[in-house]
Amino acid sequence: MGLILIADDDRTCRDSIQKTLEREGHTVESAGSVDSAMQAATQHTFDLIVCDYRMPGKTGLDLLTELREKGSQVPVLMISAFADADTEETAKRLGARALLRKPFRRQELLDYAFHALKGML
Secondary structure: OOEEEEEOOOHHHHHHHHHHHHHOOOEEEEEOOHHHHHHHHHHOOOOEEEEEOOOOOOOHHHHHHHHHHOOOOOOEEEEEOOOOHHHHHHHHHHOOOEEEEOOOOHHHHHHHHHHHHOOOO
């Protein structure tokens, strides 16, 4: 089991992901913005970050860039309802393990999280 951070400005989506992961035994924290996610990432060592691509102000790509600039190699699973192939390519180039398109099934999220936590993505 892991310590997972969810960064998504949509509270309903964030809560749903949190409940799904907690039911599997993970410890989950959440953040509603890139800035609050970065603050949490400086206070804790997360095993995985699940991050929405589109958030007000800064994007998930900004979070990924800031994490890597600070030397963090935490696996990041990007999620998005709006990403295209270019966004997915950029996210992977910056170090995201995968981009999961919304809406996704519960099991799909769990599979991606499992593989990311095991270093299989």
